[in-house]
């Protein structure tokens with residue numbers, strides 16, 4: 001995972017008439033990386049993917065794949081293959097004919113091609129399905145055929161446009177694991193488009209979070225989750241409590257006065273955008289806040305509040321707790337372990353928190 | 364619960380009268396075509412195939428049939444090709460003034476045929492300076508049939524996922540290869556049904572063929588020529604019977620092909636011509 005990037009986008013813009021669909025995209029994707037484009041509906045994920053695949057012209061900027069400028073290279077000559085959102089399985093062909101479609105221009109003997117098709121089908125867990133009519137497949141099977149059809153060509157880059165969004169939750173989780181395993185095995189660079197933050201966190205080496213045609217933040221999953229660089233990113237990935245705060249001093253550490261929590265200080269890297277003195281917003285994740293149950297002891301700092309809402313999830317319970325001096329109730333989540341009761345609405349409670357869990361965002 | 368129409372006897376009576384009105388003339392055709400007598404009147408005088416035999420023995424009729432068939436075949440080919448371009452463009456491409464251009468293709472549908480006929484006659488004889496012949500009729504019929512072919516094909520193309528062609532290109536095919544290998548087989552039932560419908564329309568078309576016929580006589584023009592001789596009426600009935608039967612067979616064939624193609628491709632039925 002080193003060396004020069006496989007895909008480079010420099011200053012890429014895309015206009016549809018008056019609509020500015022991609023804004024100054026700067027992107028480098030390394031060989032063998034599992035890269036995800038994450039963002040809300042309509043933010044331009046598909047457009048960016050189609051640009052890389054060669055189905056959309058750039059309005060400005062350059063796209064290089066494997067050191068070559070792609071400006072004049074049509075889709076059918078790019079070293080990329082795509083798994084479409086609709087899968088685009090050819091309904092008039094059999095499963096095997098679908099998978100073999102890209103081999104038409106291949107001069108290998110027939111028997112060898114047939115072997116490649118069988119191997120590809122086996123790789124995606126569809127061994128023996130070659131003779132089936134493509135239109136009679138289930139959603140998950142179609143998705144696998146689409147994968148096999150793309151992988152058989154051993155592209156440098158595999159582009160996946162929300163490949164799992166049509167599947168039910170169980171199937172989706174299973175396919176996520178299989179995709180990761182597949183990607184490790186074949187060593188092909190994957191670019192995955194998704195609007196499911198959990199999927200992106202689970203699968204990716206790196207994620208670009210997009211809003212309205214531009215990239216808001218690009219980082220590995222942990223950094224993205226723990227150190228989002230804006231409220232928008234923090235809000236889109238997981239849940240986050242936002243508290244108004246005041247930066248009182250910034251040196252080797254940053255001193256803060258946080259609404260409801262009081263004074264504290266955080267490390268420099270907890271302020272991804274720097275720490276100008278003055279009003280700011282601090283984020284804290286629900287799972288870093290902990291209810292101190294009766295008879296439990298904590299060394300962490302605590303605040304008092306009253307349970308405002310309870311949602312029981314089986315393995316977890318989600319609470320909203322009203323804390324004096326804080327405008328919005330704090331969200332927090334507790335693992336349901338033996339001996340811990342599920343609290344009722346109106347119960348007075350104590351919450352412990354940790355300065356290391358804070359992240360300083362723009363005001 | 365009864366369907367709503369059953370609750371209103373008036374509606375049922377309306378439906379029966381409507382169907383009678385629609386089909387009575389067509390039912391009369393075979394009745395008199397197989398009737399022994401020369402006079403078109405009840406009571407019938409007995410079963411006979413003599414009028415069909417008479418038909419068979421007329422060379423002038425043979426040449427009319429031949430002209431009509433040539434015109435209909437060529438028309439169905441041209442109209443369908445243009446229809447493919449229009450329907451594919453309408454469904455998959457984006458270009459300036461798209462709505463207007465597509466509307467323009469459909470215009471002959473609502474233009475009075477007599478106006479079209481006169482305009483075409485002027486165009487062919489005065490502007491282009493040609494003598495009307497078989498091929499000017501083909502030209503005119505193509506113009507008239509293209510909107511029908513287009514609307515049949517619109518259904519076929521609207522069914523098609525636009526990413527199928529892109530997927531084919533993504534897998535290495537050229538634009539043409541993607542069209543030939545993916546789109547064409549998927550819209551083939553629509554193409555066949557468009558050809559059959561154009562064929563029927565061209566075969567039955569009278570006004571334009573009459574104006575532009577010159578020295579060729581098409582079947583409808585031939586029939587028109589027979590109208591004043593009352594002793595020829597049973598022959599017209601026989602001819603009409605054949606034409607109606609042929610039309611029905613072709614239409615049903617077109618629809619069966621279209622449905623079977625859809626089923627085989629596992630696509631939704633977006634409504635065909637029937």
Ligand SMILES: Nc1ncnc2c1ncn2[C@@H]1O[C@H](COP(=O)(O)OP(=O)(O)OP(=O)(O)O)[C@@H](O)[C@H]1O
Pocket residue numbers: 016019021039040041042043044045046047048195
């Ligand atoms: N061919 C087009 N012409 C005009 N506008 C387009 C075109 N394609 C996309 N857009 C617009 O560009 C924006 C981004 O579209 P895109 O399909 O990339 O979104 P997305 O992030 O993939 O969303 P989703 O998650 O819903 O698939 C949308 O507002 C869309 O309306």
Ligand SMILES: [Mg+2]
Pocket residue numbers: 045046047
């Ligand atoms: Mg999309």
